[in-house]
Amino acid sequence: MSCKITFKFNHSGQRSDGIKVTGNRPELGSWNPDKAIMLSFLREEGVFVNVEPISVPQNFHLEYKYLIFKDGKFVKWEDLPN
Numbered sequence: 001m002s003c004k005i006t007f008k009f010n011h012s013g014q015r016s017d018g019i020k021v022t023g024n025r026p027e028l029g030s031w032n033p034d035k036a037i038m039l040s041f042l043r044e045e046g047v048f049v050n051v052e053p054i055s056v057p058q059n060f061h062l063e064y065k066y067l068i069f070k071d072g073k074f075v076k077w078e079d080l081p082n
Contacts, residue, residue, distance in 0.1 A: 001057070001058045002055045002056060002057055002058060003055070003056060003057075003058050004053035004054065004055055005053055005054045005055075005056060005062070006049060006050060006053045006054075007021045007037075007039065007049060007050050007054075007064070007066075008045075008047045008048070008049050009021070009039060009047060009048040009049075009066050010046065010047050010048075011048060011066075011068070017068055017069065017070055018038065018068070018069030018070070018072065019038075019039045019041075019048040019066055019067070019068060019069070020033065020036035020037055020038050020039060020066070020067040020069065021036060021037050021039060021050065021064055021065070021066050021067070022035070022036035022037070022064065022065060022067060023062060023063050023064030023065065024061075024062065024063040024064070025054075025056055025060075025062065027054050027055065027056055028054065028064055033067050033074045036067055037050050037054065038050075039066075065077050065078040065080070066078040
């Protein structure tokens with residue numbers, strides 16, 4: 001069985017920043033920033049989200065981090081632990 005996940009990221013930087021999410025699953029790019037999932041900015045909610053939920057196996061230990069991009073280039077990983 002699988003479950004669907006939606007990521008939401010509240011980022012106080014400029015709205016032109018690109019935000020991606022990556023993690024320990026192929027569906028999340030397997031920790032590769034180039035394969036990470038781009039999040040879209042929802043103006044009415046003021047958050048970045050993945051438009052289509054990600055399907056992952058149930059009861060799987062999921063690890064993920066948000067990535068910040070500027071001008072289309074990778075800038076930094078989220079500072080928190082996985």
